[in-house]
Amino acid sequence: MISILFIVLFVLFGVGAYQARKKLPPGLSWEGEQYPACHCEFLRDLTWVDAHGKSHSDQQIMDAVFGMIRGARKLILMDMFLINDFAGAVTDGMRPLALEVTTALLARKDELPGLRIVLITDPVNTVYGGLANPYLERLRSAGVTVVCTDLDRLRDSNLLYSPFWRVLLRPFGCGQGILLPNPFGAGRVSLRSYLRLLNFKANHRKLIVTDHGERYSALVTSANPHDASSAHGNVALRFSGPAVRELVACEESVPGVAQDLLAAWRNNESGRCPESTVTIQVLTESRVKEAVLRELRNAGEGDRVDLVMFYLSDRRIIRALIQARQRGAGMRILLDPNKDSFGRVRNGIPNRQTAAALVMAGVEVRWGNTQGEQLHSKLLLLERADGTGFLLLGSANFTRRNLDDYNLELDAAARGPSQDKLFVEAGRYVDQLWSNHGQKICSLEYSRYADHSLPRRILSRWQEVSGMSTF
Structure with missing residues (x-):
């Protein structure tokens, strides 16, 4: 019995050590060149309280995202950690950002059927396969390429739990169920959703790339199109120039993105900026x-x-x-x-x-x-x-x-x-x-x-x- 326990612990330790330090998928942990920026703009969402204790907000980021979507004619590439209406215990004061982003993408796709739209996101939006996400399903039905990141290919950060999960629980997969309440909002999910959640890993990126006239522009941000996050304070940087090419290349490296999905835009014309000082x-x-x-x-x-x-x-x-x-x-x-x-x-x-x-x-x-x-x-x-x-x-x-x-x-x-x-x-x-x-x-x-x-x-x-x- 002791020898069996020792073998189990040895296997778990070996799996944990490997999964915590294994080689990253190609293209991750990237340090790009310092390229001149043709255009560069700082954006912020600011929330404050006045002298009477009333909350206010002044938001710029998602409105800029919607402007980029409306102006796109060839490509919209989004990588967003959260795109859902899960609200937890929040009951009011939310802007329906998930619906607004979905509606904006569908409207532009309807206007320009040849427009290529790629949305990369995290499995948390389906509670790790436990619930259908209506926004993602609507986008897929309209011809939008929706990529759910393959988190299993990333390193494990939860050193105590993840080895146990990989060896004993991962083989059972993850599907829909009704055993437990959704930890993030309405609905019910299976126990397997909770067990996968405890790995505590994510595709946490937040960005959008679109064509803008003859150039391509990018917006990198801390903000999510997530209803319950709509009042958060956030920042963003919108820019154009050669660095946009590298950003697209970085997105090709996300586990789960099909090879050559973005190849046609890898060398996009992002413009030269000879007089830029930034x-x-x-x-x-x-x-x-x-x-x-x-x-x-x-x-x-x-x-x-x-x-x-x-x-x-x-x-x-x-x-x-x-x-x-x-x-x-x-x-x-x-x-x-x-x-x-x-x-x-x-x-x-x-x-x-x-x-x-x-x-x-x-x-x-x-x-x-x-x-x-x-x-x-x-x-x-x-x-x-x-x-x-x-x-x-x-x-x-x-x-x-x-x-x-x-x-x-x-x-x-x-x-x-x-x-x-x-x-x-x-x-x-x-x-x-x-x-x-x-x-x-x-x-x-x-x-x-x-x-x-x-x-x-x-x-x-x-x-x-x-x-x-x-x-």
Whole structure:
């Protein structure tokens, strides 16, 4: 009996070790060239509370997405983590983004039947095969190519559970059922949906590429066309130029995308930008982390570092932030308080534990003033004493799962003169969040959600290391 148990444990350990470190599918963990941008624009969705306690929002991102859809004539390529109306415990105040995006795509396809539309998304939208997604089904029926990412080909981040699932549970597959309630909203699903969910992995990318006149344009964002996410604070970068070609190539590498599905647009005419002073670089998975660490290690006296982040828990990035502050860099860090998750109350992990460490090291931290929504942005802005700027934004939270080659992530990095409109607008966004100009109360002081609990700090570290968490 002991020998059988030993063999089982040995097999599980071997499977876990291999699946956590196996070779990535070709094309993932990509660091692109720094290409000149023909056009570059910063967009944001801002939510705030007025002096009377009433919530307001000013949204730009999804309206820009709809404009790109309406202007497309040859190609619409979307990769969106969430496209559903799952609302959890949220009951009102939602914009029906999943319906709006679906309607916009169907309308453009009806106008131009020859238009190629490719939508790449994550299995969470069907609760891992447990429910039919009406939006995806409507799109498929209209001739849209819908790709559900094959997550099994990615590395496993949940070190304790995933080996057990791969050996003993994965062979049973995943189908529809009625045994258990949908963990995300209405309907019922099978136990197998829950068991697959516990692997905690995702195609977390959020982007769109379309043709625009003679050129192709891209928009990289932290926002989802997801009803219950419609009030979240988010950021986006819209650009055209040669970097769009690399973005399309990166999407060809998503597990589940058929070979040569996007081959006709791989070398799209994205335009030359000889007079551009701003460059764009496409980064995916762990290459995002490498870029962040490089920039922070070079930050010092006279530089300013601004970070707006939904989840911040990666230990190397936290150390790099503290070290930059110790070298004299100015620093403003805005974090989501991790108290709201689609109508459910959360315990503040990991951001409150991260903030405590940062504040103890002399870093200023403020909280997003969330009222049920989330400060969902993922943005790093550096303004250097030499007059140059660096802006990074996209899908990646600064956590182990997002930055260590487990999830699929994609960010865009912009570099150029800090006085360029792109960096000025990004700076104004951070200024508004930090300073609450015009009685728009976007953020709160650190003491509002300060948490120095030792048990929660230990739990936060354990969840980060083991992968037994959703961050």
